[in-house]
Amino acid sequence: MGGPELERLIALFGKLPGLGPRSARRIVLKLLRERETRLLPLAEALRAAAETVRTCSVCGNLDTSDPCTICAAPDREPKICVVESVADLWALERALIYRGAYHVLGGSLSALAGRGPEDLAIASLLARLREAPPAEIILALPATVEGAATGHYLVEKLKPLGIPVSRLAQGVPMGGALEVLDEGTLATALAARRSA
Structure with missing residues (x-):
């Protein structure tokens, strides 16, 4: 199989609710086959969310x-x-x-x-x-x-x-x-x- 980067990516997806190792592998494979249209936009959206999303100090949303x-x-x-x-x-x-x-x-x-x-x-x-x-x-x-x-x-x-x-x-x-x-x-x- 792939190197440690691929295994880490599969392991991270596999920890998401509703996904197991097989589903995680399919997702990673799809993302890598369509880097420009799926992988890179997803990576950018995740980065932006990590930087900008916060917990509301009033209600917790x-x-x-x-x-x-x-x-x-x-x-x-x-x-x-x-x-x-x-x-x-x-x-x-x-x-x-x-x-x-x-x-x-x-x-x-x-x-x-x-x-x-x-x-x-x-x-x-x-x-x-x-x-x-x-x-x-x-x-x-x-x-x-x-x-x-x-x-x-x-x-x-x-x-x-x-x-x-x-x-x-x-x-x-x-x-x-x-x-x-x-x-x-x-x-x-x-x-x-x-x-x-």
Whole structure:
């Protein structure tokens, strides 16, 4: 086979979600066969993203500006949707049903993984809510044991603030991650949310 550069490239692609060694080899082969139209533009796009994309200091989204374009938009509704990951935020944005602000926790509480409240962006959420209380907080967490535990913990922390809290309702299956759901299911779940 190829030299260490090729093996390193294949290994890096193979670490991406959904790709194994065989898929990684096919991708690398395709990129190398079409250097000018695929490999070089991809390399440039990756370099540019590495240099310009940053985490929003307000909500935790990824964008080229800080605050991100969602946080900076003056026409967003005065609501905050709390999500586990940036992938969940992007999934809700794709659904085109929610027009409020977001807050990315960066994970869920998990005793097995050793992830406690201090490992998530909960303190920054509480500080943000005290500074500028929204009309509503929507907990859009995965329908998993960890998501439920995180939701219960947040409801207890949010009660003293007196801000209405709701959760996603029907449409999100148990064990389902928001980032893999279709837009229709997400729209239904968001529209039918219930009080926490």
